[in-house]
Amino acid sequence: MKYVDEFRDTRAARRLVDDIRRTATRxxxxxxxxxxxxxxxxxxxxxxxxxxxxxxxxxxxxxxxVTPAEDIDFAQQLALREDVLLTSFGDxxxxxxxxxxxxxxxxAGGQVRIVYSPLDAVALAQKHPDRQVVFFAVGFETTxxxxxxxVRQAEQLGLENFSLLVSHVRVQPAMESILRSPGNRVEGFxxxxxxxxxxxxxxxxxxxxxxRVPVVVTGFEPVDLLEGIRECVRQLESGRxxxxxxxxxxxRREGNRHALxxxxxxxxxxxxxxxxxxxxxxxxxxxxxxxxxFDARRRFEDTGCEEELPVITTPDCPAAEVLAGRMRPxxxxxxxxxxxxxxxxxxxxxxxxxxxxxxxxxxxxxxxASQPAGASQPEATR
Amino acid sequence: xxxxxxxxxxxxxxxxxxxxxxxVEFAGVRRVxxxxxxPDAEVGEYVIVHAGIAISRIDAEQAERLLDELRxxxxxxxxxxxxxxxxxxxxxxxRSP
Numbered sequence: 001m002k003y004v005d006e007f008r009d010t011r012a013a014r015r016l017v018d019d020i021r022r023t024a025t026r027x028x029x030x031x032x033x034x035x036x037x038x039x040x041x042x043x044x045x046x047x048x049x050x051x052x053x054x055x056x057x058x059x060x061x062x063x064x065x066v067t068p069a070e071d072i073d074f075a076q077q078l079a080l081r082e083d084v085l086l087t088s089f090g091d092x093x094x095x096x097x098x099x100x101x102x103x104x105x106x107x108a109g110g111q112v113r114i115v116y117s118p119l120d121a122v123a124l125a126q127k128h129p130d131r132q133v134v135f136f137a138v139g140f141e142t143t144x145x146x147x148x149x150x151v152r153q154a155e156q157l158g159l160e161n162f163s164l165l166v167s168h169v170r171v172q173p174a175m176e177s178i179l180r181s182p183g184n185r186v187e188g189f190x191x192x193x194x195x196x197x198x199x200x201x202x203x204x205x206x207x208x209x210x211x212r213v214p215v216v217v218t219g220f221e222p223v224d225l226l227e228g229i230r231e232c233v234r235q236l237e238s239g240r241x242x243x244x245x246x247x248x249x250x251x252r253r254e255g256n257r258h259a260l261x262x263x264x265x266x267x268x269x270x271x272x273x274x275x276x277x278x279x280x281x282x283x284x285x286x287x288x289x290x291x292x293x294f295d296a297r298r299r300f301e302d303t304g305c306e307e308e309l310p311v312i313t314t315p316d317c318p319a320a321e322v323l324a325g326r327m328r329p330x331x332x333x334x335x336x337x338x339x340x341x342x343x344x345x346x347x348x349x350x351x352x353x354x355x356x357x358x359x360x361x362x363x364x365x366x367x368x369a370s371q372p373a374g375a376s377q378p379e380a381t382r
Numbered sequence: 383x384x385x386x387x388x389x390x391x392x393x394x395x396x397x398x399x400x401x402x403x404x405x406v407e408f409a410g411v412r413r414v415x416x417x418x419x420x421p422d423a424e425v426g427e428y429v430i431v432h433a434g435i436a437i438s439r440i441d442a443e444q445a446e447r448l449l450d451e452l453r454x455x456x457x458x459x460x461x462x463x464x465x466x467x468x469x470x471x472x473x474x475x476x477r478s479p
Contacts, residue, residue, distance in 0.1 A: 001409045003388040003428055003440055012452040019455060036384050061384075089433070117434025119416055139433075142384040146433045149418050152400050194384040197430065197438045220386075227448065248444035250386070250430055256438060259419040 003249070007221030008044075016226035017046075020233055021053050028236050029055045029185045030229065031178070031325055033171055034140075034192035035062035035353025036220050042362040044222040046229075054229060057186060057325035058355040060174055063139045064091045065323060065347035065354050066274040071167045072097030075136045077303045078165070078296065079110035085128065087121040088136035090114045095347045102136075118143075118150040118164075125154065125162035134296045137164045142194040144168050144285055145259035148266040151287070151294050163296040168267070168285040169274060171195050172203060177280050178324060179211050186325065188232040190218040190225070193247040198263075200255030204243040212241045219247035266291050275347060276320030319346035322355055329359040336360060386430040388440060389415070391423050406431060 032038060038058045041047045047056050060066050076097055079086040086102070093102040093112060106112040111131075115121050118135050125133035137147040147164060154162040171192055178186060191204065196217045204215045214235040218228030228246045235242060245251055263285070272284030287295045316334060321327035329335055329348065339345040341357055348354030389406040395414065396403045402417040406429065416435040423429050429436035 001388070002390070003445060006445075006449055009452075012449075012455075015452065015455045034384050063384075117416070119434055140384055142386070142437065143433055145419055145437065146416075146435045149400065149416065149435060156400055192384060194386045194430070194432060194437065197386070223448075223452065227452075246448075248448070249441045250438045252438075256419055258421060259437060262418065 004221060007219070007223040009223060013044075013046075013222045013226055016223065016230055017049055020050060020226065020230050023230070023237055024053045024233050025237060027053060027055055028187050028233055029057060030188045030190060030232055031057045031059045031175075031186040032190040032192075032218070032225075033059035033061045033175060034195065034220075035065075035351070035355070035358075036194070037061065037190060037192065037218065037225060038355050039353060039358045039362075040220050040222065041225060042358045044225075046222060046225055048363075050229065054233065058322075058329075058358075059178065059325055060274065060277060060323040061171075061192065062323075062348060062351050062353040062355070063143070063169055064089075064095050064351040065319070066169055066174075066277065067092070067095065067138050067167045067347075068273045068275050069097045070273075071136075071165065072102065073099075074297070074303070075134075075165055076100070076102060076105045076110065078134055078300055079105050079112045081132075081300070081303065083132050084300075085111045085113060085124065085131045085133050086136060087113050087115045087124065087133060088138065089116075091351050091353065092136055092138050095350045096344070101350075118147045119153065122150050122153045122157070122159070122162055125159050126157065129161060132161050132163070132299070134163050134165055134300075137166045137168060139168060140171050140192065140195050141168075141198045141263070142192075144263045144267060145198060145256070148262040151266045151291055152262065154294065155291075163294050163299050164287065165296040166267075166286055167272075169272065169280075170269070170283055170285065172199075172207065173280050173283040174274065174277070176207070176211075177277065177283075179213065181324065183326070186213065188214040188236055189216065190228045190232065191215050193217060193219040193224070193251060196245075196247070196251045196255070198256050198259045200253050201243050201245060201251065202253060208241050208243050214241050215243045217243070217245045217247050217251050219250065274323075276323045317346035319348050319356075322346075322348050329356040330363060332356070384432065386432040386437060388428050388430055389413070390428050391425050393425060397421075404436075406436070 078084045121135040216228045216232045267285040268288050269282050270286040271281045273279045344350040349356040389408040392405045394404045404417045406415045420436045423439050428440040430438045
């Protein structure tokens with residue numbers, strides 16, 4: 001596949017690994033903030049390959065994992081109403097709320113449907129005028145344009161039966177919160193390539209000035225990730241902290257103007273709770289007052305569940321530590337024993353983007369051994 | 383969640399600023415994608431699609447530039463292997479920001 005295969009080239013990946021090893025004089029601590037990158041780093045064996053050279057801490061890059069249990073509980077309440085058809089991405093449906101997941105609710109008769117795109121939910125609302133179609137809008141800045149567009153389409157179509165349960169989160173405030181947290185060890189960031197595709201990277205200029213850590217906009221394929229790591233290590237080795245774009249085939253400095261206009265029109269920035277991390281100032285998006293009629297929280301306010309409830313954490317699951325990058329998934333006492341993807345204790349083990357799921361899937365020795373030869377991972381250079 | 387897949391624009395179906403759609407091909411499979419965020423994308427061009435909407439036009443020149451740089455790195459490496467102590471100087475030339 002064009003723009004995928006070239007960036008999985010084993011030879012190029014190998015050269016980058018060698019170059020990173022030559023450049024690093026000590027083991028630097030980097031954080032990637034996107035769950036897609038976390039999975040790619042593990043799947044292609046990059047984390048393992050560079051283990052001696054860089055420590056990769058996995059940030060809170062799984063939007064589904066940081067969606068507050070209260071929002072999931074509210075979605076479940078909605079799904080149980082006879083007049084509602086609740087829609088969301090497949091990942092969102094598997095994550096447990098306070099007690100159960102949306103898939104459990106569906107099994108118990110709730111009306112829940114997986115859609116590939118929020119715009120498919122708009123089409124469902126057109127098709128079922130007798131039902132209230134609610135889209136559970138989770139995701140980072142990458143996803144917000146799609147849900148904003150859904151609202152604008154519903155508006156133009158005059159749909160009275162479409163609304164959003166908005167739980168969008170913003171990456172940069174979470175990065176700030178990580179750097180400000182006591183005991184922070186992160187020395188450089190691989191910024192999320194598709195978030196920056198939307199937002200651009202100008203907003204990181206002040207960030208870098210304030211915190212003096214390199215921010216390298218990075219893509220998702222092995223060569224992209226290694227190029228991002230290489231640039232980050234180079235900056236750290238020469239005492240620089242700059243914003244650099246290593247995913248220039250998709251990311252422009254100013255971002256995607258059309259997407260930003262759509263988001264700006266529909267959403268406002270708000271202080272919102274992140275599951276396991278607490279309330280993050282400016283950490284999310286909510287509908288603007290002009291679009292309040294598309295707000296499921298308002299439309300179904302009689303359904304109970306307040307918006308501002310305390311953030312629940314499971315006593316046995318240190319997901320908050322994992323999400324903040326303070327604990328490696330494999331260091332959790334429950335990992336792989338009491339907690340597996342089939343029987344998860346916390347969101348990072350459930351979601352296909354969660355760090356715990358990535359570790360379980362790609363770091364179990366039995367799984368490693370069964371990887372087909374010639375898969376796209378860079379060959380071990382040991 | 384932030385997964386984005388590159389596909390090639392095959393045909394515009396609707397040019398509306400909010401409802402714009404095009405047929406996009408991914409490894410031989412065609413899907414209808416929403417195009418409101420890339421209204422200037424041309425047929426034959428590659429776009430990155432996330433959650434059913436195209437979020438960027440792939441800059442082919444930039445993609446090629448990175449691959450070229452990596453080829454340069456390859457050539458540097460084909461010089462006699464530097465000793466461990468001297469290896470710091472053997473890195474590739476400056477990359478542009």
